[in-house]
Amino acid sequence: MSAQRFRGDHSPEGKQGEPHIEACKPAKIKLRKKPGGFALTLMFLTPFPLLLEGFSQISNASPIGAATSFGTYALFVLAAWTLREGLQAEAAYNERKIARPRMFPRKLIAAGLSGTAVFLAAWFGWGQNMFTGIGFGVMATAAHLVAFGFDPMKRKGLPGFNEYETDRVARAVDKAEALMAEIEAAAAGINIRSVERKVSSLLDSVREMLRTVEQDPRDLTRARKYMGVYLSSARDATIKFAELNERSKDTVYQAEFVALIANLETSFKGERQLMLQDNQSDLDIEIEVLQERLQNEGHVAKD
Known part of the structure; x- marks a missing residue:
């Protein structure tokens, strides 16, 4: 019962009356490699010093410095999370014969977030002027795109359909x-x-x-x-x-x-x-x- x-x-x-389906033999499990690997893990770990810097700013009674450090750290983590989503979407796209590009280019967004975080860290945290900070941000964005590439942008289909x-x-x-x-x-x-x-x-x-x-x-x-x-x-x-x-x-x-x-x-x-x-x-x-x-x-x- x-x-x-x-x-x-x-x-x-x-439903009653339908034929019974016998249980299948245990299948060999295919290990699915997670996209990104160590490089993605590094993206999550790299901004950790900013978190420590934020607590240090609190102990020094500097609320603006603490907010800057925590905000920059949050941007880095958001960029890493968005990158992970983009890499997973790319892996699914590559695996499929028929696929459409995602509405939001996650890897490109992640590159922009990383560049923005580096710009803020350079301008507010490292004491650089705004234009130098922009330069660092642009270089970080470019390095991100070189390392992880762009999102798939083309529609995939089959000939004859x-x-x-x-x-x-x-x-x-x-x-x-x-x-x-x-x-x-x-x-x-x-x-x-x-x-x-x-x-x-x-x-x-x-x-x-x-x-x-x-x-x-x-x-x-x-x-x-x-x-x-x-x-x-x-x-x-x-x-x-x-x-x-x-x-x-x-x-x-x-x-x-x-x-x-x-x-x-x-x-x-x-x-x-x-x-x-x-x-x-x-x-x-x-x-x-x-x-x-x-x-x-x-x-x-x-x-």
């Missing part, structure tokens, strides 16, 4: 990835490594489906239920389990949740395999029609 605790009406097993079709797929993938981000955030709060790995394995399967849809936008119609309804159910179930697990470390809840995630993963993998088979069948038909046309026109000898 408790087997339906995490299942909604839109889950693969949510019009802009409407590619935009339709891009919007659907954006919504799916937003749901996946919510699932990852909820799973991170569970603090059970085995459960987090299972959720990560499910999301890897979802990403494979998204890449399949991007390669052939005609698959979007049949995949929409999985990319929207099933992912929403997975998000709701993950949030619900995280809340239950915070109140009670009941292994029964954990087993039910893991079983649901496994069933969803199997469902995504199975649907993706059907898509690939259908795409192969379409290709076989196109090849057969082309061969018949060439034979009828005398370009190829008939068997």
